[in-house]
Amino acid sequence: NAGVTQTPKFQVLKTGQSMTLQCAQDMNHNSMYWYRQDPGMGLRLIYYSASEGTTDKGEVPNGYNVSRLNKREFSLRLESAAPSQTSVYFCASRKGGQRNQPQHFGDGTRLSIL
């Protein structure tokens, strides 16, 4: 029962390089989310996709793009990585439909930008 799977688990980039973080869920959930977590801080929403074919900006979208490839997969792209994007990135999914469905999270991608 995999749940939400994120790849890669760790990555080191140089400033200016590009990278795509992958997220897939096997729970047939409608909504998917990308968060970042910085030391000593809570999670901040980057982008979300309420359903297949739609995406919306969250609290901190600058420097990122997303693609909802299909119902299972939601990718996050850094076009030109900056040191300020060093963080732990979490993907989450939510069933939707009913009002109170919780979000379920992956184990994160730890990204360092040098």
Place this chain on the structure above:
Amino acid sequence: DAKTTQPPSMDCAEGRAANLPCNHSTISGNEYVYWYRQIHSQGPQYIIHGLKNNETNEMASLIITEDRKSSTLILPHATLRDTAVYYCIVKDGGSQGNLIFGKGTKLSVKP
């Protein structure tokens, strides 16, 4: 979404019940109380949620006061693996958008 207040840290002896409080005095009628935890550097783990009735699942129990202004998460028999930061989040169950994770309560389960 209503703001929540939690103690920054708590200790609990292994095998005893851990009772984690949360105040949410400005909660509105359509907002649910969700509990998550984050163990070390793993992703947040969903524990339980409720609207106004007490809830129980295989992980924990959630007790919500009648006026809904506070709640308590109960881990009935805490183990060392329950050491984590526990987050109480209040959110409109039907809305999209982010969960707002505050600073949570750091629970340390001691042998």
